[in-house]
Amino acid sequence: MEKIDVYYEPEINDELPQEDSTEYLEYEKIRTKKEGQLEDIPAMQGILCLILAVGMVVLNMFYPDTAEDLFGMIKGYSASEEEILENPINYLIEYAENKG
Numbered sequence: 001m002e003k004i005d006v007y008y009e010p011e012i013n014d015e016l017p018q019e020d021s022t023e024y025l026e027y028e029k030i031r032t033k034k035e036g037q038l039e040d041i042p043a044m045q046g047i048l049c050l051i052l053a054v055g056m057v058v059l060n061m062f063y064p065d066t067a068e069d070l071f072g073m074i075k076g077y078s079a080s081e082e083e084i085l086e087n088p089i090n091y092l093i094e095y096a097e098n099k100g
Contacts, residue, residue: 060067 056067056071059070
């Protein structure tokens with residue numbers, strides 16, 4: 001049996017497709033990847049981590065006791081095997097197993 005490649009990369013030429021077409025969105029996605037621009041989600045997470053790290057340093061300078069308590073809470077959450085927010089996928093799996 002022959003394997004069929006579902007994904008294809010459209011040809012990029014000087015003629016741009018219309019802005020309201022899926023070809024235009026695919027073209028923009030490929031152009032963005034080739035130009036090396038940051039994706040939104042990883043960039044936002046990185047910026048948020050930097051802001052939190054700077055905030056912890058500033059908090060430690062002015063309120064060291066509060067910063068130590070907060071750091072202890074974060075450390076406890078990261079070391080704990082309990083989930084802070086329960087994963088809804090686990091409920092679906094449990095439901096599927098009990099249904100069958």
